[in-house]
Amino acid sequence: MYSSKTILIVDQDENVINLLRDKLLLKMSNLNILAASSYKEAVKHILDKNQNIDISILDLDLPGVDHGAIVEYAMAKDIPTIVLTSIKVANFREMLTQNKIIDYIVKGDQRGLDHAVDSATKVVQNQGKNILVVDDSSVQLAVAVDILERMKFNVVTAMNGLEAYGILHNSEMKFSIVLTDFNMPKMDGMDLTLKIREEFDKDELAVVVLSANDRPDLSSQFISVGANDFLNKPYTEIELITRINSNLELLALFEKTRDMANKDFMTGAYNRRYFFEAGEAIFAKAKRSGKDLAVAMFDIDKFKNINDTYGHDVGDVAIIEVANILNKHLRSSDLMARFGGEEFCVLLEDISREDLDVLFEKIRLVFENNIIKTNGLEIKFTASIGICYGMEDDLESMIKKSDDGLYFCKNNGRNQVAVNKG
Numbered sequence: 001m002y003s004s005k006t007i008l009i010v011d012q013d014e015n016v017i018n019l020l021r022d023k024l025l026l027k028m029s030n031l032n033i034l035a036a037s038s039y040k041e042a043v044k045h046i047l048d049k050n051q052n053i054d055i056s057i058l059d060l061d062l063p064g065v066d067h068g069a070i071v072e073y074a075m076a077k078d079i080p081t082i083v084l085t086s087i088k089v090a091n092f093r094e095m096l097t098q099n100k101i102i103d104y105i106v107k108g109d110q111r112g113l114d115h116a117v118d119s120a121t122k123v124v125q126n127q128g129k130n131i132l133v134v135d136d137s138s139v140q141l142a143v144a145v146d147i148l149e150r151m152k153f154n155v156v157t158a159m160n161g162l163e164a165y166g167i168l169h170n171s172e173m174k175f176s177i178v179l180t181d182f183n184m185p186k187m188d189g190m191d192l193t194l195k196i197r198e199e200f201d202k203d204e205l206a207v208v209v210l211s212a213n214d215r216p217d218l219s220s221q222f223i224s225v226g227a228n229d230f231l232n233k234p235y236t237e238i239e240l241i242t243r244i245n246s247n248l249e250l251l252a253l254f255e256k257t258r259d260m261a262n263k264d265f266m267t268g269a270y271n272r273r274y275f276f277e278a279g280e281a282i283f284a285k286a287k288r289s290g291k292d293l294a295v296a297m298f299d300i301d302k303f304k305n306i307n308d309t310y311g312h313d314v315g316d317v318a319i320i321e322v323a324n325i326l327n328k329h330l331r332s333s334d335l336m337a338r339f340g341g342e343e344f345c346v347l348l349e350d351i352s353r354e355d356l357d358v359l360f361e362k363i364r365l366v367f368e369n370n371i372i373k374t375n376g377l378e379i380k381f382t383a384s385i386g387i388c389y390g391m392e393d394d395l396e397s398m399i400k401k402s403d404d405g406l407y408f409c410k411n412n413g414r415n416q417v418a419v420n421k422g
Contacts, residue, residue: 005124006032006051010042011059011084016107020057023117028124039065046077047165054103054152055123057116061223071101080151082119082203082323084112102151102241121247127152130173132193134164134180135210138178140233144210147237148244159189159390165195175205176251177244182211182218190225197226203254210235264338266316267323270303275337276395279347281396282335286349293349294356294389297402298322300342301382303413309375315372318342318381331365345399353389353419360385360417368415385411387419 005028009020017035025031034053036042039062046053056074060083061067074081082103087413103119106112131153135141135258139158148155156173158164161184167173182189193207209222212233219230229243231389262274286293300306300318307315319342326336326344335347354372363384372379386405388398406419412418 003180004030004032005054005127006034007043007120007124008034008036008045008053008056008058008074008079010036010056010062011061011107012037012062016084016113019113022118023113023235027117031124038062039070042070042390043073043094046074047081054127055080055082055120057082057084057120065213067381069239070365075101078121078150082116082123084116102238106387108398110392123151123250126245126248128154129176130154130156131177131179131244132156132158132164132167132175132187134158134161134178134184136160136181136184140181140210144240147240148179150242151241153162153244155245159341160184161189161192161195164192168196168199174263177206177208178247179208179244182209182213182222189398190222193222193227202226203251206251208247262329267320267324267410269326269344270335270337272337272339275335275339275347278335278416279395280348282347283398287391290391292353292390293347293348293398294351294387294393295398295402296324296346296348296360297339298344298346299384299406299410301384301410303342304381306381310379311364314377314379315342317372322367324382325363325366329359329366346401347395356387356389357417357419360387364415364417379412382415384414385417386421389419 005022009017011017014037017037021033021035024033034045034051036045045051056079058070058074058081060071062070071081071083081101082105083101084105084107085136086107095173102123103120104115105116109392133141133144133148133155135144145155147156156167156171158167161180164178164180179367180189180192189209193209196205196207206228207226208229208231210231210233211218211225222230228247229414231243232237262270264271283293297407300322303315303318306318322342322344323338326346330336330346332351334370338343364383367381367383370380381395385407386402386407386409388401388405392398392401401420408418408421409416
């Protein structure tokens with residue numbers, strides 16, 4: 001998932017605007033779409049300080065202004081831009097390079113609009129990803145950084161492989177791509193790729209190699225030692241953007257595959273199998289350091305009544321709401337999983353007993369006051385929360401004690417939190 005993004009669509013044809021809006025909303029959720037059919041309206045959107053435009057899809061020819069005027073204006077404001085036109089331009093590749101736009105699309109048929117939506121989707125979904133650029137040439141480094149930053153990537157730089165390897169080890173940032181030169185002092189791109197593959201698989205960190213070396217076997221050598229992609233220098237801006245987006249798309253597919261194995265399909269929460277796999281590692285680390293852990297078991301009160309009264313579809317909505325509430329109020333470091341039915345389990349580390357009490361009482365109140373509106377109905381339910389806090393012999397024992405606390409809540413009136421009870 002990604003945070004809310006804003007797309008500006010500018011076209012003199014309202015039908016084109018509406019088609020693009022509908023197609024984009026089908027592709028992406030949590031999207032803010034601005035629309036304009038004239039140069040004046042478009043400029044007003046761009047100048048609005050209350051909104052940040054992440055990408056624009058712009059008609060090259062608008063009434064009352066020079067050819068390409070809105071494109072030039074958007075580019076001057078550093079807005080990544082896709083150009084629409086009804087006229088095919090013979091030298092469009094040169095236009096891409098000279099005007100530093102993302103894509104050029106002829107909107108004469110359905111395929112053109114689909115292409116625009118696909119291109120915009122890739123850009124929006126990839127913005128904010130972290131890329132490490134490695135090159136001993138300050139000029140080449142600056143060129144790559146300029147392209148990537150205009151695409152709104154977070155870019156970190158290094159002047160050689162040794163420096164880059166140190167950054168990967170010491171930075172708290174999670175990098176998606178290492179974009180590296182071949183010939184560099186201290187550690188070249190080949191050795192850097194080998195070192196990276198000792199610690200990171202190709203499906204979690206992509207290595208894209210840039211080289212002006214004309215050896216015909218160089219690209220195959222890099223691929224054989226673990227590089228994901230190879231691009232010859234000099235490259236055009238569109239070539240680099242295309243390779244970066246393609247590799248990010250592959251990483252996203254790998255991540256989706258992992259999610260399918262590790263996450264509950266309905267709620268998006270981790271599944272029971274993954275909870276034990278990841279939880280055992282967290283438990284072992286806490287045990288070694290002598291730190292306390294918390295295991296919390298959640299359960300919807302009188303869930304059978306919801307299913308019997310409103311049907312299983314509404315019951316599913318209630319279960320999904322539990323996951324949404326927990327995701328909103330738990331820390332990103334907390335491990336949350338659906339154990340089955342309406343039951344969820346959370347493992348928390350680095351939390352004091354005082355903070356634990358405050359957190360779960362707050363969550364209990366959120367459940368109590370929450371109203372779900374679905375199919376013309378307004379549904380309310382409470383939750384019981386059993387917690388084991390401290391350190392036991394193993395993770396299973398902590399889960400058992402949190403489950404005992406949950407039954408304590410159920411037997412004492414429900415809608416409450418019980419820590420180390422049962």
